[in-house]
Amino acid sequence: ETGVTQTPRHLVMGMTNKKSLKCEQHLGHNAMYWYKQSAKKPLELMFVYSLEERVENNSVPSRFSPECPNSSHLFLHLHTLQPEDSALYLCASSQDARGETQYFGPGTRLLVL
Amino acid sequence: QKEVEQNSGPLSVPEGAIASLNCTYSDRVSQSFFWYRQYSGKSPELIMSIYSNGDKEDGRFTAQLNKASQYVSLLIRDSQPSDSATYLCAVPWRGGYNKLIFGAGTRLAVHP
Numbered sequence: 410e411t412g413v414t415q416t417p418r419h420l421v422m423g424m425t426n427k428k429s430l431k432c433e434q435h436l437g438h439n440a441m442y443w444y445k446q447s448a449k450k451p452l453e454l455m456f457v458y459s460l461e462e463r464v465e466n467n468s469v470p471s472r473f474s475p476e477c478p479n480s481s482h483l484f485l486h487l488h489t490l491q492p493e494d495s496a497l498y499l500c501a502s503s504q505d506a507r508g509e510t511q512y513f514g515p516g517t518r519l520l521v522l
Numbered sequence: 523q524k525e526v527e528q529n530s531g532p533l534s535v536p537e538g539a540i541a542s543l544n545c546t547y548s549d550r551v552s553q554s555f556f557w558y559r560q561y562s563g564k565s566p567e568l569i570m571s572i573y574s575n576g577d578k579e580d581g582r583f584t585a586q587l588n589k590a591s592q593y594v595s596l597l598i599r600d601s602q603p604s605d606s607a608t609y610l611c612a613v614p615w616r617g618g619y620n621k622l623i624f625g626a627g628t629r630l631a632v633h634p
Binding site: 454512 | 526565614621625
């Protein structure tokens with residue numbers, strides 16, 4: 410796959426597990442995003458990184474912890490999640506944090522038991 | 523009032539017809555607008571952007587913008603079953619970086 414890739418594509422975890430989602434963009438972009446998409450709800454922005462600096466934490470619970478080691482990689486560390494956290498987690502990137510065209514990865518379908 | 527509103531549908535149209543998808547937004551200073559298509563189980567894909575009042579055409583797709591009425595629409599001519607998807611309207615937040623506010627999406631079903 411080119412563009413924006415995400416792994417794993419599917420994840421099932423218990424409430425006491427720790428897991429991480431990975432996103433990688435091959436577009437030379439400087440901004441990366443995490444979104445949550447739950448059934449029948451709009452896409453919810455979780456975090457924005459611009460040049461590896463977090464510029465937005467959209468009131469996300471601390472059980473979600475992002476990490477951006479460089480402009481091409483973005484992680485979402487998950488710890489003690491709740492069943493209501495089950496959703497599709499989408500990563501996106503754009504040229505910069507003022508660039509308005511965002512390109513999405515395929516997403517990770519997360520199920521918390 | 524929601525920041526970006528869309529009728530959730532489903533909007534059902536016969537193959538070959540024109541599908542009309544509508545979106546209203548609350549921020550009067552918004553300058554750009556985006557339409558994303560999302561197939562079931564897939565991620566959103568940008569299909570149109572529009573910045574000026576009026577129409578913008580790209581193949582079978584036409585985006586229409588009316589800033590005075592805070593209304594943006596997407597027309598799909600000669601609808602095909604492969605156009606069946608959820609269409610998301612997105613508007614950038616007015617802050618200093620790009621935060622897109624998405625509508626809940628309209629599900630389009632094109633039947634043969």
